Amino acid sequence: xxxxxxxxxxxxxxxxxxxxxxxxxxxxxxxxxxxxxxxxxxxxxxxxxxxxxxxxxxxxxxxxxxxxxxxxxxxxxxxxxxxxxxxxxxxxxxxxxxxxxxxxxxxxxxxxxxxxxxxxxxxxxxxxxxxxxxxxxxxxxxxxxxxxxxxxxxxxxxxxxxxxxxxxxxxxxxxxxxxxxxxxxxxxxxxxxxxxxxxxxxxxxxxxxxxxxxxxxxxxxxxxxxxxxxxxxxxxxxxxxxxxxxxxxxxxxxxxxxxxxxxxxxxxxxxxxxxxxxxxxxxxxxxxxxxxxxxxxxxxxxxx
Amino acid sequence: xxxxxxxxxxxxxxxxxxxxxxxxxxxxxxxxxxxxxxxxxxxxxxxxxxxxxxxxxxxxxxxxxxxxxxxxxxxxxxxxxxxxxxxxxxxxxxxxxxxxxxxxxxxxxxxxxxxxxxxxxxxxxxxxxxxxxxxxxxxxxxxxxxxxxxxxxxxxxxxxxxxxxxxxxxxxxxxxxxxxxxxxxxxxxxxxxxxxxxxxxxxxxxxxxxxxxxxxxxxxxxxxxxxxxxxxxxxxxxxxxxxxxxxxxxxxxxxxxxxxxxxxxxxxxxxxxxxxxxxxxxxxxxxxxxxxxxxxxxxxxxxxxxxxxxxxxxxxxxxxxxxxxxxxxxxxxxxxxxxxxxxxxxxxxxxxxxxxxxxxxxxxxxxxxxxxxxxxxxxxxxxxxxxxxxxxxxxxxxxxxxxxxxxxxxxxxxxxxxxxxxxxxxxxxxxxxxxxxxxxxxxxxxxxxxxxxxxxxxxxxxxxxxxxxxxxxxxxxxxxxxxxxxxxxxxxxxxxxxxxxxxxxxxxxxxxxxxxxxxxxxxxxxxxxxxxxxxxxxxxxxxxxxxxxx
Ligand code: SF4
Numbered sequence: 001x002x003x004x005x006x007x008x009x010x011x012x013x014x015x016x017x018x019x020x021x022x023x024x025x026x027x028x029x030x031x032x033x034x035x036x037x038x039x040x041x042x043x044x045x046x047x048x049x050x051x052x053x054x055x056x057x058x059x060x061x062x063x064x065x066x067x068x069x070x071x072x073x074x075x076x077x078x079x080x081x082x083x084x085x086x087x088x089x090x091x092x093x094x095x096x097x098x099x100x101x102x103x104x105x106x107x108x109x110x111x112x113x114x115x116x117x118x119x120x121x122x123x124x125x126x127x128x129x130x131x132x133x134x135x136x137x138x139x140x141x142x143x144x145x146x147x148x149x150x151x152x153x154x155x156x157x158x159x160x161x162x163x164x165x166x167x168x169x170x171x172x173x174x175x176x177x178x179x180x181x182x183x184x185x186x187x188x189x190x191x192x193x194x195x196x197x198x199x200x201x202x203x204x205x206x207x208x209x210x211x212x213x214x215x216x217x218x219x220x221x222x223x224x225x226x227x228x229x230x231x232x233x234x235x236x237x238x239x240x241x242x243x244x245x246x247x248x249x250x251x252x253x254x255x256x257x258x259x260x261x262x263x264x265x266x267x268x269x270x271x272x273x274x275x276x277x278x279x280x281x282x283x284x285x286x287x288x289x290x291x292x293x294x295x296x297x298x299x300x301x302x303x304x
Numbered sequence: 305x306x307x308x309x310x311x312x313x314x315x316x317x318x319x320x321x322x323x324x325x326x327x328x329x330x331x332x333x334x335x336x337x338x339x340x341x342x343x344x345x346x347x348x349x350x351x352x353x354x355x356x357x358x359x360x361x362x363x364x365x366x367x368x369x370x371x372x373x374x375x376x377x378x379x380x381x382x383x384x385x386x387x388x389x390x391x392x393x394x395x396x397x398x399x400x401x402x403x404x405x406x407x408x409x410x411x412x413x414x415x416x417x418x419x420x421x422x423x424x425x426x427x428x429x430x431x432x433x434x435x436x437x438x439x440x441x442x443x444x445x446x447x448x449x450x451x452x453x454x455x456x457x458x459x460x461x462x463x464x465x466x467x468x469x470x471x472x473x474x475x476x477x478x479x480x481x482x483x484x485x486x487x488x489x490x491x492x493x494x495x496x497x498x499x500x501x502x503x504x505x506x507x508x509x510x511x512x513x514x515x516x517x518x519x520x521x522x523x524x525x526x527x528x529x530x531x532x533x534x535x536x537x538x539x540x541x542x543x544x545x546x547x548x549x550x551x552x553x554x555x556x557x558x559x560x561x562x563x564x565x566x567x568x569x570x571x572x573x574x575x576x577x578x579x580x581x582x583x584x585x586x587x588x589x590x591x592x593x594x595x596x597x598x599x600x601x602x603x604x605x606x607x608x609x610x611x612x613x614x615x616x617x618x619x620x621x622x623x624x625x626x627x628x629x630x631x632x633x634x635x636x637x638x639x640x641x642x643x644x645x646x647x648x649x650x651x652x653x654x655x656x657x658x659x660x661x662x663x664x665x666x667x668x669x670x671x672x673x674x675x676x677x678x679x680x681x682x683x684x685x686x687x688x689x690x691x692x693x694x695x696x697x698x699x700x701x702x703x704x705x706x707x708x709x710x711x712x713x714x715x716x717x718x719x720x721x722x723x724x725x726x727x728x729x730x731x732x733x734x735x736x737x738x739x740x741x742x743x744x745x746x747x748x749x750x751x752x753x754x755x756x757x758x759x760x761x762x763x764x765x766x767x768x769x770x771x772x773x774x775x776x777x778x779x780x781x782x783x784x785x786x787x788x789x790x791x792x793x794x795x796x797x798x799x800x801x802x803x804x805x806x807x808x809x810x811x812x813x814x815x816x817x818x819x820x821x822x823x824x825x826x827x828x829x830x831x832x833x834x835x836x837x838x839x840x841x842x843x844x845x846x847x848x849x850x851x852x853x854x
Pocket of ligand 1: 527528529563564565566567569570571572573576581588589590591592
């Protein structure tokens, strides 16, 4: 019960920030209606009329009340830039993002965790050191840079894969690869260090002393405790990425939530920004809630 | 059954165990006793091949016709022929598996024929615990489960590594009684000579890697070190004095030739320093006798003025909903040592922290040196706190490893902004704490000191602030047995010499009986009994105190 209240509070604060932050950005939606010179020629009355029509000229509390009503009736307003209902625009973009993010998270997670465990077990041998070095390099690669590199190599020079848009499996290859390669290091490093901690922990050392053979020691005694913290970060990561991987989607002109958000921010499209941020917030909160709710299933110590 | 001959364990060439020979007969219980760093754990772990790769084992350890010292493949041996109850069962069981599954695993792995319920029954637990996870069990119950796990493979020899450490006194006795009742050959490794002696068929004592003595049950202890350990174990009878062995054991690889114990032995003569005494007739000593060790002096409590008064202290940890203290009154007068005795969860540490002003009690008043501490905040609180000294339980964690002794002890002076020559005051504090009053000592780092010396540095640091009240929170519990009474002696001299009021927090009623003028016994946040140490020890009124005194 207390948990639910806490999550409620988080959502309310997030809604408030969602509403205020876009309005704290310098510049305003007015610039959508023409070049600065054109705008400067508008009369006061004309400006007021535009503001009136789109609702952003009114006092903030009033706007916020409207926004809240909208959120709870699932009416997110209309986009200032193209006049589409925000809900519709998000509804179109979200599945693409989920496809992209879902695919890459599953691959990243499986690969990262498997390699992380391997890296921990082989830490004293050459292979382990190689894995660690590679992971640190990958973890520090900027995603946009790798994305553009892939576009240049596979899209332009080899011309074997589409470099923008979405629709076929081939369209997914480059953005997913970028996300996986840049995300892998994090999962690897996290799993590796968690596994190393658990391997030297008392329960595992004691099991070893009791004569549990090595393979079984790793599989049965070390793996589960080591993956407990990984479970939480996987879910959190899904929450963050679902908001759209803004950089990747923009680089690959992928029609997902990330690009939509990017467009909305550049245009100061308040309703669309609010909608996109709302989805991001809800995703993060939902994933946190799922992590909280499922953790006790894995760790008996967390059960009441 | 087990026959260890001339076994040595070296780490990077430095011997932690030096040519030790020891036998464990069928069904015999052998206690291997010694203080930290004496090599007992290395020896025990060598028997199961559990030493780190840097260790080198020489000599032999024949279990039947199997030489454990030479073994590299432990499948079918570890857990089956020889099993261990590892140190630290509190945290050593798998947290994610049920007790039943853990026992089941051992049975399958080692081909045990018993059923899980039977094993639990053997260690005195009901079958209902099979479906529990370890975190749902008490410390004593977890230790019993660890014993059941070791028994699953029906080993012929059981090694129990510090099976009582971390358990409350009453539970310790139960666990030892259980081990003694199992009827299989056993090597129990422990630092607690007095607790083990009644249960063991033979007692072997190690010092600095060498076996000092190996005597059967009933035979009187003869080695000066064994006698030192015995006098260092506080009796609950005030007529038996509490002594300590001055000095400390040599660090790994720094033992001098001759008898390892010679630098600390009151009976040492010239040959002791040159000739290593061989183990003859179960004793490695050139001329055993009756060594005289310094003991904690008794004093008649002087009735000074109240240094600290705590009235009606209640405290609830709101987050956990635990009522730690349920209305406790305590008065400490200058010049007296008050023992605050209780097991884990009794609230003694909470009370100490409240007296220090570190936590605010839910209700009640704390008055220190005539001024009210409760309700103060910020600077006013800190000013009053300077009149209270504190010695933390852990001498290894409580001193900054990168600061020199001089700087550590001078810290309260720096904080208070005391002008003038600090070095004089620091040296005086060192001397009062029983440390060498030398400039050279000021330049040492904590890492170069023994545990006892570190704890004295802590005391000196507390003294530098010239407190009226000193709170020693389990200040002896992490020290070697042989040096504990030395700390108590220092506290006593501070109380009688400077009129310091001392609160001596301990889980060991024996220590309190020996070191304190008055004793307060806490249990579950309530005072069950209090009174002068002599009366309380001679005629305990409360059944709980009686149980503790056993
Ligand atoms: S050999 Fe000498 S120094 Fe060693 S214990 Fe015996 S009397 Fe003491």
